[in-house]
Amino acid sequence: MLTTLLLAALLTTGAPDKKPDLKTPYEKGNGNVTATYDQAIDWYKTFDKAYDEVKMVPYGYTDSGRLLHLVIVSTDKDFDPASIKQKNKRVLLIQNGIHPGEPEGIDATMMLARDYLQDKSKRKQLDNVVLAIIPVYNIGGALNRNSHTRTNQNGPEEYGFRGNARNLDLNRDYIKTDSRNAKLFHLIFRDWDPDVFMDNHTSNGADYQHVMTLIATQHNKLNPTLAEYLNKKMVPTLYTQMKQDKFPMVPYMNHAGDTPDEGIIGFMESPRYATGYTALYNTIGFVPETHMLKPFDQRVKATYKLMENMIETVHRDADEIGKLRAKAKQETLQQQQYPLNWQLDTTKVDKIPFLGYAAKYKPSDVSGLERLYYDRKAPYSKNINYYNTFTPTTIVEKPVAYIIPFAWHEVIDRLKTNKVDMQQLTRDTTITVDTYYIADYKTSPRAYEGHYLHTDVKVEKRTMQRQFLKGDYVVYLNQEANRFLVETLEPQAVDSYFAWNFFDSMLMQKEYFSSYVFEDLAAEYLKKDPELREKLEDRRKADLEFAKNARAQLDFVYRNTPHYEFTHNMYPIGRLMQNVKLPL
Incomplete structure (x- = not known):
């Protein structure tokens, strides 16, 4: 009787809601596994269904023929970018998988988004911050899975490929926009006008102790109002927080010489690159670059921590960032002169702390010639030169x-x-x-x-x-x-x-002349225009090869007549x- 009543009650009221499994493929793996594109999209679909504060929006088809999605996490369930801006909330756009062989951001961001909705203390930081997430940007590259093309990288077991479905490096495509991916990114970017942008990567280059390196928008290229905040407050905060989290950072290792010992140079990202493009619209941009030789689980944790610290910083400074961006946008409207090209000022140099390994040389087992290696048994801590001023x-x-x-x-x-x-x-x-x-x-x-x-x-x-x-x-x-x-x-x-x-x-x-026809016409022009004849004589005297070339002299006259196409x-x-x- 009791069993019958209980069954009737369950049929009437329905079984208790079961929370979906929001463990990520990375968490279910061995610390050396990254989600495939399909796994990531399926996970975000489940995440979307589990929380009213999440909305997954398809923006259109990429070069791979697969949809590019944007996932919005908004705790007041407002998913309209115009309305969000009116509420004076900041938008943090996180992009993953532009180079799918560098996949830490794909896995770290899934865990981060989930944790911020499940943890009440973290959730409060989203009161004035909306997360906009591109789960996997280079879908074609993500579908091209292998275990070999990141030759110098320590895991994961499988990963995607740098080129997209058209073999384009999407981090060179923001201006030329040859890919459907870039066109969709522009739509996302202009729709949401993010205050801060993060594009997660893995580095190549020297060996050193740091797990995380960082490219911040080059301050000389950024609007001065935003650059001052970035240099004096935002970047120092992130460095302090990451050190406290046991992931001390250093700027991206763009060497001045063969090794970091000779100093490093700030990355001058032109608009073909992600943060070079975002700077054109007064968005503060960051490219985290975890170190390729560190174990994958450390790289995922470092990426997670940096994004966590970024959210905390944007939450703390939300009102200030909003006011500074509004001021920067107004200054850009009034700006009368625009710098286009830049060069490094080597007279300006800072000293920064660096945790490295001794660079040494020994005979190569391949060529027999001298080769570079980094001795992990000889770690060091010292200040190195940092050149980060461009004119x-x-x-x-x-x-x-x-x-x-x-x-x-x-x-x-x-x-x-x-x-x-x-x-x-x-x-x-x-x-x-x-x-x-x-x-x-x-x-x-x-x-x-x-x-x-x-x-x-x-x-x-x-x-x-x-x-x-x-x-x-x-x-x-x-x-x-x-x-x-x-x-x-x-x-x-x-x-x-x-x-x-x-x-x-x-x-x-597009148009030319026949020499034998133009000879007589050219002679007429020289008779009528003594100044042109004098220019021709001067050119003959200054250039002996020109004086020996009849066709070149006819062409000289031709280019100084109305017959030459002005276009x-x-x-x-x-x-x-x-x-x-x-x-x-």
């Missing part, structure tokens, strides 16, 4: 607007992906603009990430009237994207769209310098 080498004046001909759709599409405000001309119009002519450049002889990069670009600026057509785009520099626009549309910038080959067709001359080497984007009324 701009190229500075440009901000135009009122850029005018981009409709034809350059690859550039227009990338601006749209970045949610740039643009307007179009409603009729054909003659406009006075500053126009660049490409005077010189160097081009990489080998492909780099699918392109042949232009470097050391030299320009000549001319003010001229140009005909623009109905449908051409006018992009005013009165928006949050100002710095992004300058660094992509000024051809001399290191990661400009010109540098990435999107304007190469304008570098080729050859002309950068097509116009720089509007006066705020004139345009038909928009």
Whole structure:
């Protein structure tokens, strides 16, 4: 009878809710296992169902044909970025698996998100901080599992591959945006406008005692208001907390010489890199780099601790960070000059504590020649030089607007992906603009990430009237994207769209002349233009090879006549310098 009543009660009220298993594949493993892409996504789906404070959002398909997801952890169950900003909450965007062979962040972030909802003391820190998590960014690379390509790395047993489904390194794709992954990242980034960004990695390079190294946004490139906070408060706090947690940090080991003993150089991340891109929008960025030779479980724990300390710091300084970013955004709107390219100032040097191993040399068992090794039986602690001051080498004046001909759709599409405000001309119009002519450049002889990069670009600026057509785009520099626009549309910038080959067709001359026909016409021009004849004579005297080359002399005259196409080497984007009324 009792059994019958109990069964009836269970059927009426339902069995007690059973909490889902939220142990991660890493926790279920042996400390040397990382989650596959499918395991990670399945875990986050379970996490989403278990907590109303979690929402998993598919953003679109990547180059792999699989969906890129964003997981939002918001303790008041508000998942609208605009509403979250109105509540003066800070957004911390955590990205994992951009290089899936460096997977610590994938595993550490799953545990971190779960623990912050299950632990009441930690949960309070999310009162004013919303977590936005990209579980696995490079899905194609994550699906390409193996145990060998991270040759120098100590675990895990299996991991993903650096290249994505198109063999692109996604940490070189933030500006050129060749991958669907990067396009989706731009949508996420511009939707959520994160205050702080973390992109979890594993290092390569020297051997040393530290488990965690850190790249912070290069302070000279960051808005000065944010840079002061970053240098004087945020970074010192993180270093202090990590030392207390038994994971003392050091800046990323970008050696000045063969070994760290000769000092290290701050990483000058251009906008092709994650934190170089995020800095364009006044987001404070970090790239944690755990040490490749440390056991995987130590690397996961160090990554977890750094993210934990980051949340605590953002929670503590939430109001300050919000005010500083608002000030930085306003200063960017008012900024009239923009630095584009940088060089290291070797006269500025700091001393930083470093826990290393003695660098020694011995004969190689392979070549018989001298080889470097680090002696773990000879640890040391000492201060080393740290060079982290850069000065701009190229500075440009901000135009009122850029005018981009409709034809350059690859550039227009990338601006749209970045949610740039643009307007179009409603009729054909003659406009006075500053126009660049490409005077010189160097081009990489080998492909780099699918392109042949232009470097050391030299320009000549001319003010001229140009005909623009109905449908051409006018992009005013009165928006949050100002710095992004300058660094992509000024051809001399290191990661400009010109540098990435999107304007190469304008570098080729389309019309020429037949020498035997142009001979008589060139002679007429020289008769009518004594100044041109004098220039030709001067060139002959200065250049004996030129004086022996008839075709070169005809070409010299040709280039100084109306027959030469004025669009050859002309950068097509116009720089509007006066705020004139345009038909928009």
